[in-house]
Amino acid sequence: xxxxxxxxxxxxxxxxxxxxxxxxxxxxxxxxxxxxxxxxxxxxxxxxxxxxxxxxxxxxxxxxxxxxxxxxxxxxxxxxxxxxxxxxxxxxxxxxxxxxxxxxxxxxxxxxxxxxxxxxxxxxxxxxxxxxxxxxxxxxxxxxxxxxxxxxxxxxxxxxxxxxxxxxxxxxxxxxxxxxxxxxxxxxxxxxxxxxxxxxxxxxxxxxxxxxxxxxxxxxxxxxxxxxxxxxxxxxxxxxxxxxxxxxxxxxxxxxxxxxxxxxxxxxxxxxxxxxxxxxxxxxxxxxxxxxxxxxxxxxxxxxxxxxxxxxxxxxxxxxxxxxxxxxxxxxxxxxxxxxxxxxxxxxxxxxx
Amino acid sequence: xxxxxxxxxxxxxxxxxxxxxxxxxxxxxxxxxxxxxxxxxxxxxxxxxxxxxxxxxxxxxxxxxxxxxxxxxxxxxxxxxxxxxxxxxxxxxxxxxxxxxxxxxxxxxxxxxxxxxxxxxxxxxxxxxxxxxxxxxxxxxxxxxxxxxxxxxxxxxxxxxxxxxxxxxxxxxxxxxxxxxxxxxxxxxxxxxxxxxxxxxxxxxxxxxxxxxxxxxxxxxxxxxxxxxxxxxxxxxxxxxxxxxxxxxxxxxxxxxxxxxxxxxxxxxxxxxxxxxxxxxxxxxxxxxxxxxxxxxxxxxxxxxxxxxxxxxxxxxxxxxxxxxxxxxxxxxxxxxxxxxxxxxxxxxxxxx
DNA sequence: TTGAAAGCGCTAACAT
DNA sequence: ATGTTAGCGCTTTCAA
Numbered sequence: 001x002x003x004x005x006x007x008x009x010x011x012x013x014x015x016x017x018x019x020x021x022x023x024x025x026x027x028x029x030x031x032x033x034x035x036x037x038x039x040x041x042x043x044x045x046x047x048x049x050x051x052x053x054x055x056x057x058x059x060x061x062x063x064x065x066x067x068x069x070x071x072x073x074x075x076x077x078x079x080x081x082x083x084x085x086x087x088x089x090x091x092x093x094x095x096x097x098x099x100x101x102x103x104x105x106x107x108x109x110x111x112x113x114x115x116x117x118x119x120x121x122x123x124x125x126x127x128x129x130x131x132x133x134x135x136x137x138x139x140x141x142x143x144x145x146x147x148x149x150x151x152x153x154x155x156x157x158x159x160x161x162x163x164x165x166x167x168x169x170x171x172x173x174x175x176x177x178x179x180x181x182x183x184x185x186x187x188x189x190x191x192x193x194x195x196x197x198x199x200x201x202x203x204x205x206x207x208x209x210x211x212x213x214x215x216x217x218x219x220x221x222x223x224x225x226x227x228x229x230x231x232x233x234x235x236x237x238x239x240x241x242x243x244x245x246x247x248x249x250x251x252x253x254x255x256x257x258x259x260x261x262x263x264x265x266x267x268x269x270x271x272x273x274x275x276x277x278x279x280x281x282x283x284x285x286x287x288x289x290x291x292x293x294x295x296x297x298x299x300x301x302x303x304x305x306x307x308x309x310x311x312x313x314x315x316x317x318x319x320x321x322x323x324x325x326x327x328x329x330x331x332x333x334x335x336x337x338x339x340x341x342x343x344x345x346x347x348x349x350x351x352x353x
Numbered sequence: 354x355x356x357x358x359x360x361x362x363x364x365x366x367x368x369x370x371x372x373x374x375x376x377x378x379x380x381x382x383x384x385x386x387x388x389x390x391x392x393x394x395x396x397x398x399x400x401x402x403x404x405x406x407x408x409x410x411x412x413x414x415x416x417x418x419x420x421x422x423x424x425x426x427x428x429x430x431x432x433x434x435x436x437x438x439x440x441x442x443x444x445x446x447x448x449x450x451x452x453x454x455x456x457x458x459x460x461x462x463x464x465x466x467x468x469x470x471x472x473x474x475x476x477x478x479x480x481x482x483x484x485x486x487x488x489x490x491x492x493x494x495x496x497x498x499x500x501x502x503x504x505x506x507x508x509x510x511x512x513x514x515x516x517x518x519x520x521x522x523x524x525x526x527x528x529x530x531x532x533x534x535x536x537x538x539x540x541x542x543x544x545x546x547x548x549x550x551x552x553x554x555x556x557x558x559x560x561x562x563x564x565x566x567x568x569x570x571x572x573x574x575x576x577x578x579x580x581x582x583x584x585x586x587x588x589x590x591x592x593x594x595x596x597x598x599x600x601x602x603x604x605x606x607x608x609x610x611x612x613x614x615x616x617x618x619x620x621x622x623x624x625x626x627x628x629x630x631x632x633x634x635x636x637x638x639x640x641x642x643x644x645x646x647x648x649x650x651x652x653x654x655x656x657x658x659x660x661x662x663x664x665x666x667x668x669x670x671x672x673x674x675x676x677x678x679x680x681x682x683x684x685x686x687x688x689x690x691x692x693x694x695x696x697x698x699x700x701x702x703x704x705x706x
Numbered sequence: 707t708t709g710a711a712a713g714c715g716c717t718a719a720c721a722t
Numbered sequence: 723a724t725g726t727t728a729g730c731g732c733t734t735t736c737a738a
Contacts, residue, residue, distance in 0.1 A: 001471070003731055014709050019733065027707055044495075046469035050406040051731030055714040059403070061451070061472070070437035071660060073645035076429045084423035087454050096467060097452040098414070101440050114449060116399035118354070118715095119414070142397075229649055261646075268649045271624040292426030293614075293646075296582055296621045307424060356715055367725050372717060380723055404715030408730040471731095 002043035011039035022047055053118070061096040062317060063120035065111055067129045070101060074261045075128070077289045078306065082126060082149060085310025093318055111135065115144050122321045124313050127151030145320035147313050150197070152330070159316055159329040161309050165197045168302045168335035169204025169256075172284060175300075175337055176254050177212045180346030181282060184209070185221040185239060185252040187262055193226065198258045201286055205256055220249045229265060236269040240281070253282060253346055260285035263299050267342065278344030288338065297341035304335050355396035364392035375400055406471070414449040415670060416473035418464055420482045423454060427614045428481070430642045431659065435479060435502060438663025446671055464488065468497050475674045477666050480504030498673035500666050503550070505683070512669055512682040514662050518550045521655045521688035522557020522609075525637060528653075528690055529607050530565045533699030534635060537562070538574040538592060538605040540615055546579065551611045554639055558609055573602045582618060589622040593634070606635060606699055613638035616652050620695065631697030641691065650694030657688050 004022075008015040013032060020028050021036040028036075039045070053059045064086065068079045083097075090097055098120050102111055112135070114120045122145030125131055130151050131139075139146050140157050148160040176184055186205050189198050202222075209217040225235040237244040240251065257263035263285030267277050277283050277297055288303030316329050357375075361368040366385060373381050374389040381389075392398070406412045417439065421432045436450075443450055451473050455464055465488070467473045475498030478484055484492075484501060489508050492499050501513040529537055539558050542551050555575075562570040578588040590597040593604065610616035616638030620630050630636050630650055641656030669682050 005731080015731090016709060016733085017707090019731095020708090023733085029707060032707080046466075048407075048731055049470035049472045050403045050412070051714090052733080053403040053714090054401075054407060054716090054731075055733050057714085064452075070433040070440065071430070071645070072433075073430070076433040077424070077426070080423040080425075080429040080433070083452075083454075087423065087452075087456070091456065091462075096472065099417075099436075099440075099450040099452050101436075103440070103444065109444075113399075117402035119402045119449065229651075233649065264646070265649065268621070268624075271621075272629075272649065276625075292424070293617070296586065296618065296625065298582075358715080368715090369717080369726080370724060372715095373724090376717085382723060385723075401715055404730090405717080406730090407715075407732090408717055410730080 001048075002045040003048070004045075006043055007036065007039045007045045010043060011035045057118070058321075059119060059121050060094055061098050061120045062090065062314065063098045063100050063114045063123045064126065065100045065102060065123050066126035067102045067104070068126060074259070074287070074289055077292060078128075078287070079126060081289075081304075081306035082310040082313075085307030085312075086124065086314055087310075088307070089311040089314035093314065095314070095318070112138060112142070112144065115142070122146060122317045124149060124317060125151075143324060145317055145324070147317045147320070147329075149309055149313050157328055159320065159331075161313055161316075161331040161333065163197070163304050163309075163333050163335050165200035165335065166204040166207070168286070168337070169201035170208045171204075172286070172302055172337050173205045173208035173256065174212065175339075176256060176282070176284060176343065177208070179254075179282070179343060181252075181254040182213070183221070183250045183252045183254075184217070185223060185255045186217070187223050187225070187235065187255050187257040187266065189258065190224040190226050190231070201258050218250070220246060221252055223255075225262075227261075232262060232265045233269050236266055236273070240270065240273055240275060254343070255281060255283050257283060257285050260287040260290040260299055260301050263301070263342070264290060264293065264295050267295070267297070267299075277342050282344045282346075283342040285342075286335075290340070291338070300340035300343035301338050302335045303338045305333050309333055354401075355398040356401070357398075360389065360392045360396055360398045363396060364388045410471070411674075412472060412474050413447055414451050414473045415443065415667065416451045416453050416467045416476045417479065418453045418455060418476050419479035420455045420457070421479060427612070427640070427642055430645060431481075431640070432479060434642075434657075434659035435663040435666075438660030438665075439477065439667055440663075441660070442664040442667035446667065448667070448671070465491060465495070465497070468495070475499060475670045477502060477663075477670060478504075496677060498670055498677070500670045500673070500682075502662055502666050510681055512673065512684075514666055514669075514684040514686065516550070516657050516662075516686050516688050518553035518688065519557040519560070521639070521690070522554035523561045524557075525639070525655055525690050526558045526561035526609065527565065528692075529609060529635070529637060529696065530561070532607075532635070532696060534605075534607040535566070536574070536603045536605045536607075537570070538576055538608045539570070540576050540578070540588065540608050540610040540619065542611065543577040543579050543584070554611050571603070573599060574605055576608075578615075580614075585615060585618045586622050589619055589626070593623065593626055593628060607696070608634060608636050610636060610638050613640040613643040613652055613654050616654070616695070617643060617646065617648050620648070620650070620652075630695050635697045635699075636695040638695075639688075643693070644691070653693035653696035654691050655688045656691045658686050662686055 004015040004018045007018045021033050068075050125148045127150040136155050152160050152162050188202050223235040225231040263283050285299045285301040288301055290299035290301050357368040357371045360371045374386050421428050478501045480503040483504050493510050505513050505515050541555050576588040578584040616636050638652045638654040641654055643652035643654050
C-alpha cells in the first residue's frame, strides 16, 4: 500500500508536503497541492491510522463495553437501539466503534485491554448489570474517559446517563387511571431477580396509585414472575383464571407490565383464556420495543429514548476525551408514554362494556 | 502512560529486553525477566497497539460491515446471533471487532475507509442486501481479505457463507406433510419486495409439494404480504375469514410462514379470528428467532445456525488475512428443522379433530 | 513555500 | 544473554 513517501516521490516533493496537503494546512503553493493531489489519486493513497495514532495519542475509536448477551431476544433490541444513536454520533464526529462484549464465563478477561492498548480513546459502558467495583476503581485510577448508560455508578469521576423509571411508572399509572381503570395489576419480577429499573417502575406505580386512590394498592394485584414463558403463564392464570385465583382477589381491568416483552406474552396468554385486549383487559408495557414487533393489538408503552441516549453518551465521552479535567456529568432522561390499542377506555366504545 | 522505555529504565535494562520479555522470547536470563516483570507491574505498563501495528502491518481487528439497520426489530436478532459467534471466534483468536454500519442516507460514505486506514485487517460483510458491484470491484482491486455472510457474490475472489434456504423449505414441507397436512398455505413476501432467501424457501416448498402430492400446489394458497402488521392482518383474513376468502379456495390446515416474525403475527391474527394454534391451524416459521421470544405456543421453525456461521466467517477471514493467496471459500450451511407446539398432527389428539 | 530532523512505541536484524 | 541500529507512517519543530 502506498505511503506518504511514495506519494512524495511520485509528486516530486518531500513527504512533509504531502502531510500538509492531507491535513489541509496553509503554506502550500496551489501548483504543489495539485501535484500532490494527483499523485494521491493515482496511487490510491490513504493515510495510515497507526502512524497518526502513534504521535497524536488519539485513535478516533471508542469502545462499547457491555455485559448484554448477544442472541438473547429483547435485550438485543435494547442494545441495538442505543447503538443506533451511538453510530450516528460517531459518524458525525469521525469516530469508529469497537465492540467489546463482556462474556461472563471468562472471569479473568481484561475488559479494559482495548483502552490499555490505546486502541480506543474512551469507553461507553452499557449497564443493566452494574459495573463491578474493581473495574470502577481501575477506570478511576487510569483516568479512563468513560460514561455509563442505564446505571448510576456512585463514583465521583464517572459520568452516566439513565432513564427516570420511577417517574415513567408514575405518569403511566396516571394514564391508566384517566381511562377509568381502578383495579390495576402490576406485573413485575419475582423477588429472586433483582432489577433496579423495574423496581423503580413499580415504585412509580405505587406512588401514583397512592395519590390517585388515596389508599395503598392491593398487594394481591402485584404479580411476579421470571422471564420464561411458563412462569408468565402461571402468573396470568393466578390473576384471571377463576380456578387459580385466590378467593376475594378482584379481577383487574388493566395490567401494567414491567416490560413490553411481558406485555406481549400476557396478551397471548389472555387470548388462550378467551380474554381479549383491550375488550376484556387493558395492557400497558414498558420499554418501547413492542413498536418493532408486529403485535396486534399495538401495545401502549413507555418508549425509552435509547438512540438519543446513545448519541448523548458519545458527545459527552468525546468531551471527556478532549478535556480530561471536565467534571462528571449525570443525565436523567424522561421516558414518554406512548399510547396504543392495548389500553382501552373503561365504559366507552372499544373498552369494556 | 508508561512505555517500553520507561520500563527499561526502571528495570535497568535496554528497551529491547523489555520487548523480549513481553513477547516471551527465549534468551532472557531468569533474573532479568523477573526484574522486567516487576517493573512492568509497578508501572502498570501495557504495550501500545499502534507501535506494534506500525511495524507488523497487523491490527488484530476485524471489521463488521452491514446494511442492517439498528433498532429495527427482528433483524437485530439476526445480526446479534451472528455477532455471538463472531465474538467468540475473535476472542479465541485475539481479535477485536470494529462495527461499521452502512447507513443508506450517506450515499458517498466510504465504507472501506477502516480498511484503507489499516484499522482493520479484513472485513466481514453481513448481507441481506447484496454488496454493490462497485464495492465488490474495489474489494477485489485492493485485495481486501473479505468474507460475505448471507449472500453469494458471484466473484472469483470473495468468499461467502450462506444458508441452504431451498433445502430447508423442502425438508420442512416434508415435516408438515408427515403430520397429515394436505392443504398447506405458504406465507411469503408481496411481489414488490424481493428477497432471494425467502424466494428460495418458497422454491423448496414447491419442490417438496410437487414430489409429495404429485401435483403443483394451489396458487391461491400462496399469500403475500409486506412486513407491516396491517398487511399481514389482511393476508390472514383473505385466507381464514369466510367473508374475505375467494370462493372455492380451500381452507388450509397448516401455514408455512417464511419468517418467524410472520409466524408470530399470524398466530396473533388467527386468535383474533377465534382460531387456535395448533388446534385449528398449524403454523411453521423460519429463522429460529421465535425461540428467543416467549411465544405461546412455541413455534416450529427452521433454526439458522447463525452463531456457527459467524464463527466460521472469522476463521476463514483470518486464514485469508494470513495467506493472501488462499482460494475463495464457499460454504453452504444446512438449516435444521426445530419442532414446536405450533405444528400439530392432523387427526390425532392435540391436532385438529 | 518547502524541507530536514527528531520522535511517537514497537520489533526485526544485526552486533556484541 | 543483552544491546544497538534502523525503520514502520506520520506529525511537530525548527531551519532554510
